[in-house]
Amino acid sequence: METKNILCCINGFKPSEAVIDYGSWLSKKTNITLKLFHAIDTQNHTNDADLSGSIGLGAREDLLEEFVNTEHEQNKLLQKRGKLILEAGQERAKNNGVSEVDQCLRKGKVVENIMELKDKISVAVIGRYGEKHQDSHDKSVVGHKVESIIRSLEKPVLIVTEDYQEPKTLCLAFDGSDGAKKALEFVARNASFHWLSVHLVFVGPESDKIKSDLNDAKKYLETASIATKIAFLEGDVGTSLNDYLTSNDISFLCMGAFSHSWLRDLVMGSLTSKILSLVTKPVLLVR
DSSP, X not given: OOOOXXXXXXXXXXXXXXXXXXXXXXXXXXXXXXXXXXXXXXXXXXXXXXXXXXXXXXXXXXXXXXXXXHHHXXXXXXXXXXXXXXXXXXXXXXHTTOSOEEEEEEESOHHHHHHHTGGGEEEEEEESOOGGGTTOOOTTXXXXXXXXXHHHOOSOEEEEOSSOOOOOEEEEEOOSSHHHHHHHHXXXXXXXXXXXXXXXXXXXXXXXXXXXXXXHHHHHHHTTTXXXXXXEEXXXXXXXXXXXXXXXXXXXXXXXXXXXXXXXXXXXXXXXXXXXXXXXXXEEEEO
């Protein structure tokens, strides 16, 4: 059996700190190795473009060589930057009390590299935005790679906001669907959540069926010694969930990705606009 790890995807920008902090929390609660991951994708750096093709067939060889040398130097700097990011991240994780921290520096596209590591991932932790949105004052902004990672990686993914707060409570959005049940099972079986109290939340009109499903889910969590309460909400799903999280000081939202009914519409409709941009707390999506 292969060793699993908590994969923290960091890029050196502000959300990386929260990524490491939440990853550290998960690692300590589960005794699973923390792996810090950084990918060097030269296509994301405008200065790394291959300009030789725009020069023309009659270009001088010495000019082409200069482009090659410049690209080589840039790649060396990106490699050095990546190593520094991982070293700083390792120091932060150690300061958080994590005893075992691995580093993983790769070249190429982030999503493709993560997919190559998927068999060894227990939970992936990612920031909500990256370099392009670093200076944005809009806290609802979401990086374009986030949705790609969520849709590609069939593993639990924790999307975090900028500031870490030690988790104490969890809101599990539940509609009785297969996806919601997978999230329920993940919470019940994951030791890190046994320290939290759980709010089972349904958005929509009450019915005998959903009441029965929620009561069964509550009993299931309580057999794992997890304190649980049930809540029914009305109104717009994203807004209602965010208001509930805020008013009850919930640490993060957990839900099953690609489920049915209102949860399915919420996820499949648009992860960016309907979940991550509305919910200001960290979001754990379970596949």
